[in-house]
Amino acid sequence: MKIRIETHEDTKQIHSITYQAFENHPHHEPGAKPTEHLIVDGLRRDNALTVSLVCEANNEVIGHIAFSPILVNGEASTWVGLGPVSVLPEHQGKGIGGALIREGEAQIKQLGYQGIVLLGDPSYYGRFGFESHPNLTFAGVPAEYFLVKGFENTIPKGEVNYHKAFFETA
Template identity: 40%
Template sequence: MIIRLETDADHQAIYALTRDAFAPMSFSDGSEPDIVNQLREDGDLTLSLVADQDGIIGHVAFSPAKISNAEGAWYGLGPISVRADRQRQGLGSKLAHTGLDMLRKLGAAGCVLTGNPDVYRPMGFSNDHALTYSGLNPKYILFISFDGTVPKGEINFAEALEEDHP
């Protein structure tokens, strides 16, 4: 298996993978594959990585995020998708870590996301309840800092992600 940047030839496979990965998730409204396409169309898909092993078996997207009281370039993680028969084997974590390492090398300040803390804490994400996002319970707002700063304030994700969150 290799992790690599997406190519134009991967777009349909990424769409299908994302659709299928989120279909059984009770928290999903089915918009995730369209979000990836919209990020790409808007020029906000900063980093799009695929796990390739005789086809696309995993994908992760990173896009710009602004934090009202934080300096530096911050990015949002997500969506992240793994083929059903490869889930719970560490592939999503490997994709996320590869992307985070690439962002770190680009000089990013850090990365933020909304999600299950039990899933993302083992990847190095934490929450100190100083970040807010659209009225979401702060326990589901997580960050990882590359330079040791702790971000504070309201997060604004790329527009494609904002449309998903009223």
């Protein structure tokens, strides 16, 4: 298994993995179609994939993670948002998601960013050091699901906004 930066040839497969991973996701309304694959396409189209990694095994791309810039109080920041992260259903639970998260975080840090936020289950992301923090908030989501990980001691204070691609999927 290898984690590497996405290439143009991976685009279709990333779209498909993301769709499949989020189809039947428990947080979606029953019967609702997932939109996360459209978010990834939109981020790429807007050149807003800060880091985009795939996991390849036996010459097949089976997992993907995206990071994109966030705004804090409407201003550009030195933090990024993690997600979507997707692993093909038949390959879940084998450590691929964890490997993508760890390698993605390392690359984000290497690029000079100061921290990562995400919306997700604290019981999963807690193991990677993500936790909710009163400084950073995201409107409309219970605080325990909006998680942050700073690389330094300071965590900016304010309301977070994701890239517009997250809201243009209708």
